[in-house]
Structures are given as structure tokens and as C-alpha cells.
Amino acid sequence: MKRVTISDVAKHAGVSKSTVSQFLNKRYDYMALETKDKIEKAIEELKYHPNMMARSLKVKSTKTVGVIVANILHEFTTQIIRAIEDVCQQVDFHIIVCNADDDPMKEEKYITMLYGKQVDGIIIFPTGGNIELYKRLQDYNFPIVFMDRFIPEIGIDSVLLDNEMASAMAIEEFVNRGYQSAGIITTSVIKNVTPRLERISGYKKSNCEI
Amino acid sequence: MKRVTISDVAKHAGVSKSTVSQFLNKRYDYMALETKDKIEKAIEELKYHPNMMARSLKVKSTKTVGVIVANILHEFTTQIIRAIEDVCQQVDFHIIVCNADDDPMKEEKYITMLYGKQVDGIIIFPTGGNIELYKRLQDYNFPIVFMDRFIPEIGIDSVLLDNEMASAMAIEEFVNRGYQSAGIITTSVIKNVTPRLERISGYKKSNCEI
DNA sequence: TTGAAAGCGGTACCAA
DNA sequence: TTGGTACCGCTTTCAA
Numbered sequence: 001m002k003r004v005t006i007s008d009v010a011k012h013a014g015v016s017k018s019t020v021s022q023f024l025n026k027r028y029d030y031m032a033l034e035t036k037d038k039i040e041k042a043i044e045e046l047k048y049h050p051n052m053m054a055r056s057l058k059v060k061s062t063k064t065v066g067v068i069v070a071n072i073l074h075e076f077t078t079q080i081i082r083a084i085e086d087v088c089q090q091v092d093f094h095i096i097v098c099n100a101d102d103d104p105m106k107e108e109k110y111i112t113m114l115y116g117k118q119v120d121g122i123i124i125f126p127t128g129g130n131i132e133l134y135k136r137l138q139d140y141n142f143p144i145v146f147m148d149r150f151i152p153e154i155g156i157d158s159v160l161l162d163n164e165m166a167s168a169m170a171i172e173e174f175v176n177r178g179y180q181s182a183g184i185i186t187t188s189v190i191k192n193v194t195p196r197l198e199r200i201s202g203y204k205k206s207n208c209e210i
Numbered sequence: 211m212k213r214v215t216i217s218d219v220a221k222h223a224g225v226s227k228s229t230v231s232q233f234l235n236k237r238y239d240y241m242a243l244e245t246k247d248k249i250e251k252a253i254e255e256l257k258y259h260p261n262m263m264a265r266s267l268k269v270k271s272t273k274t275v276g277v278i279v280a281n282i283l284h285e286f287t288t289q290i291i292r293a294i295e296d297v298c299q300q301v302d303f304h305i306i307v308c309n310a311d312d313d314p315m316k317e318e319k320y321i322t323m324l325y326g327k328q329v330d331g332i333i334i335f336p337t338g339g340n341i342e343l344y345k346r347l348q349d350y351n352f353p354i355v356f357m358d359r360f361i362p363e364i365g366i367d368s369v370l371l372d373n374e375m376a377s378a379m380a381i382e383e384f385v386n387r388g389y390q391s392a393g394i395i396t397t398s399v400i401k402n403v404t405p406r407l408e409r410i411s412g413y414k415k416s417n418c419e420i
Numbered sequence: 421t422t423g424a425a426a427g428c429g430g431t432a433c434c435a436a
Numbered sequence: 437t438t439g440g441t442a443c444c445g446c447t448t449t450c451a452a
Contacts, residue, residue: 005429016439021431030437047346052326053263053272054429057444062263064306072292075285082282085309089316094323096274097307099295106299113304116262117274136257215445226423231447240421264445267428 004048013042024050056118064094066114068107070125070149072099077125080147084123093120104129115142126151128192149194163195167202182207214258223252234260266328274304276324278317280335280358282309287335290357294333303330314339325352336361338402359404373405377412392417 006024010017015035022031023039042048056062067084069077081097088095096119098110104127111133114122121143126134131153137144138156146158167184174182184203189196216234220227225245232241233249252258266272277294279287291307298305306329308320314337321343324332331353336344341363347354348366356368377394384392394413399406 003429007429017430018432018439018441019437022438025431032437035437049322049326051267051328051429052323053267053328054444055431057261057263057267057429057446058431060444072295073288078283078288081307082309085282085307094306094308094327096304097291097295098304099292112259113262116259117304118261118263213445217445227446228423228425228448229421232422235447242421245421261445264428265447267430267445268447270428 003051004046006048006050009039009042009046009048012046013038015039060118061120062118063092064096064117064119066096066098066110066117066119066122068098068100068110068114068122068124070100070102070127072097076148100125100127102127108133111137121145123147125149161195163198164202164205167199168206171203171206213261214256215261216258219249219252219256219258222256223248225249270328271330272328273302274306274327274329276306276308276320276327276329276332278308278310278320278324278332278334280310280312280337282307286358310335310337312337318343321347331355333357335359371405373408374412374415377409378416381413381416 006017006020010020013020013035015038019031019035020039022028023036028036052062065084065088067081069081071077072081081095085095096114096117098114100107100110107124107127108130111122111124111130115137122137123145125147126149128149128151131151134144134151134154134156138154144156146156148158148160150158150160171182182203184200186196186200189200216227216230220230223230223245225248229241229245230249232238233246238246262272275294275298277291279291281287282291291305295305306324306327308316308324310317310320317334317337318340321332321334321340325347332347333355335357336359338359338361341361344354344361344364344366348364354366356366358368358370360368360370381392392413394410396406396410399410
């Protein structure tokens with residue numbers, strides 16, 4: 001399974017590596033048409049595919065972002081992954097998805113590995129169990145954004161739903177239909193999961209007004 | 211955001227790059243305890259994280275497998291991704307998930323990019339729209355396995371459900387409950403999606419026996 | 421027991 | 437308009 005390299009292409013086309021590299025990066029400005037054709041042909045004949053890793057090592061960008069989700073089985077998660085994937089694909093980026101299972105240890109492992117793999121940034125549904133690590137990345141100026149959960153201890157950009165508003169809207173709906181009182185049922189709040197707390201708080205605020 | 215490299219560690223520890231590399235790869239056999247300690251300390255102090263890309267470039271393995279799913283919104287897909295992730299994590303591998311949206315063009319794009327990213331192998335829920343490309347990968351001896359759908363034109367390993375058996379079991383259940391006849395409703399079969407065809411075929415076989 | 425140096429497959433500067 | 441070469445960060449001989 002020997003792979004075709006840029007040197008093979010260069011040799012086959014009878015030009016230098018540098019010239020092939022120019023071609024690959026679409027810098028045709030000073031390139032003779034004949035040269036361009038030769039390279040094009042060589043690439044086609046050899047079925048050459050550039051080694052992105054080698055390239056990334058040099059240019060210091062992998063065009064890849066890591067996504068660490070809390071639980072990949074939740075449909076909400078899936079929808080977000082899908083959305084991220086969509087925008088990435090438009091800008092020719094790629095994502096590496098990791099499932100932390102709401103386990104801080106796993107989360108830490110994944111953060112470390114993504115960092116080692118030189119991803120350009122990480123999107124996390126944070127467990128909240130790795131404050132020190134989050135901080136360190138922040139200190140490194142490493143691009144990181146949180147999803148769905150807010151960690152008050154550190155000022156990392158987070159994209160969140162307006163959960164209070166959601167509760168308010170739900171209650172309003174009841175009111176509009178003429179109901180007099182509403183209750184709320186929630187899963188565990190012991191872990192201080194942002195959305196849950198906010199929904200409850202929204203519920204409380206709105207409920208008083210009934 | 212200057213990253214710490216193996217050279218930094220070597221300098222800090224007062225040894226050579228090679229020695230640090232030995233350490234990183236746990237080849238302590240001939241290493242003086244003192245040397246080991248120095249390196250350990252340097253790594254800790256500098257918060258060094260090896261650049262996996264540089265390593266992969268040399269060792270020609272990324273410990274990463276690509277997963278191209280037909281539709282990431284299907285729960286079946288999610289469960290499989292999760293399962294793959296689980297076994298990967300046990301052997302210290304990682305996955306890059308791509309969503310082909312059942313679109314052969316997207317599938318082709320992703321196959322090409324994963325190949326370029328030097329993944330060690332690819333798992334595909336094949337659209338069936340890229341026979342030539344599948345064949346080429348096969349010719350390269352590139353590790354590839356299909357999931358859930360079988361492409362008769364080429365002999366690529368595929369993991370499938372026993373859908374005929376599933377239909378048979380469903381019908382048997384009806385029989386056991388004393389019903390006399392059963393029908394089947396299916397989504398579109400115009401694309402020759404393996405599971406659907408097999409379920410119908412299983413249904414037909416079993417139904418005759420009622 | 422450790423280090424020097426070549427090489428992995430690209431990019432980019434500078435000279436030709 | 438093209439090519440030589442150093443370099444990205446790591447591994448791996450081979451010599452010291």
C-alpha cells in the first residue's frame with residue numbers, strides 16, 4: 001500500500017517538488033501552461049492524493065475541529081453534531097466526534113488527545129469536571145467553546161438556549177388555554193446542569209404570575 | 211500560542227531529542243533512572259503534549275478510523291457510532307465522523323478527504339453511488355468495511371443484520387398469537403437498500419408458510 | 421546509555 | 437517561471 005507522494009508526481013511530470021506544490025496550492029500566476037498541464041496529467045495518471053498530515057505539520061492548521069459531546073445518544077446532541085458538520089463542510093473543515101458519556105475522566109482524555117492531534121479548536125458539551133484543564137487551554141489561547149452548559153467559574157464563550165424563556169412560553173401556552181396552575185417535572189439537578197436549572201427557574205418566575 | 215516541542219523538552223532536561231523520544235515510547239530498558247526522572251520532570255514542568263501529527267507522519271499510522279454514515283439523524287446510526295466509539299476508545303483509536311446525507315457526491319468527497327488525512331481505515335454505510343472509488347480503495351489494499359448495506363458488485367467485507375430472520379421472527383410472533391395473515395409496509399425500495407429488500411424477502415418466505 | 425543525523429511528505433523562501 | 441533547500445516535530449538507525 002505504498003502511497004504516491006509529491007515527489008513521485010514531480011518525477012513523473014519532470015518538474016520539481018516546489019512546482020508541484022505551487023500547483024497544488026493553485027498558484028498558477030507564474031506557471032507556464034505547459035507545466036500546469038504536465039502536472040495535471042501526472043496527478044491524474046498516478047491518482048495522487050496529497051498527504052494532509054504532512055501539509056498540516058508545516059502550515060500548522062489541520063482544518064479540523066474536535067467535538068466532545070456529553071452523550072451521543074441524545075437526539076439533541078445528534079442534531080447539533082449534524083448542524084456543526086454542515087457548516088464545517090461548507091468551509092472545508094472536518095470534525096472529530098468524541099463521546100464523553102458525561103464522564104470527566106473521558107472528557108479529559110479526549111481533550112488531551114484532540115490537543116495532541118492539533119485540531120484547530122474544540123467544541124465541548126462540558127461535564128464541568130475539568131475546570132483546571134479548561135483554564136489551561138484558555139491560557140494557551142486555544143480556541144474552545146462550550147455548548148448547552150455554562151461554567152460560571154471561567155469565562156469561556158458558550159452557546160446556550162434561552163431556557164427560562166422556554167419555560168415561560170410553555171406556561172404561557174397553558175394560560176392561554178385557560179388553565180389555572182402548572183407543575184414541572186425534571187430529571188436530576190444535582191449536577192447543576194445549566195438547562196435544567198434555568199428551566200426550573202423560568203418555570204418558577206412565570207408560575208408566580210399565573 | 212507557541213507549542214512546546216520535543217526539542218524544548220530535550221533542552222530543558224539537558225538531553226537529546228532521541229532520548230526524549232525513547233522515553234515517550236516507554237523504552238526505558240537502557241535508560242538511566244536519573245535521565246528518566248529529568249525527562250519526566252521537564253515534561254511536567256513544560257506541560258508538554260506530543261504532536262501526534264508529526265509522529266504519525268513518521269510512523270505512518272494515525273490510530274484513527276473514518277466513519278461515513280448515510281444519515282446521522284437516524285437513531286440506528288447513532289447507536290452504531292456510539293458502539294464504534296466505545297471499542298475504539300478501548301484500543302486508543304479515534305474516529306472521524308462524516309455525514310454523507312445519502313448523497314454519493316458527499317460520500318466521495320469524504321472518502322477522498324479521509325484518505326488524504328491518512329486514516330488507518332474507513333467504515334462506510336455506503337450509498338452505493340461510488341462503485342469505482344470503492345474498487346480503487348480495494349485495489350490499494352486500503353482497509354474498508356461496509357455497514358448495513360451490501361454492494362454485490364464488489365466483495366468488500368460488510369457487517370449486516372440478518373433481516374430475513376428478523377421478518378421471520380416478526381411473523382412467527384403473529385402466528386404464535388394465533389393470527390392468520392400478516393402484511394408488510396416498507397419505505398421506498400427503488401434504491402435497493404439491502405435491509406429493506408431482505409426484510410421483504412423474509413416476509414414473503416415466512417408468509418407463505420402461514 | 422545517549423546523541424547525531426537522516427527522513428516522513430509537504431511548504432516557502434530565495435536564487436537562478 | 438522553476439528549482440534547491442531548509443524546515444515543520446517526531447522516530448529510528450547507528451555510532452560513540
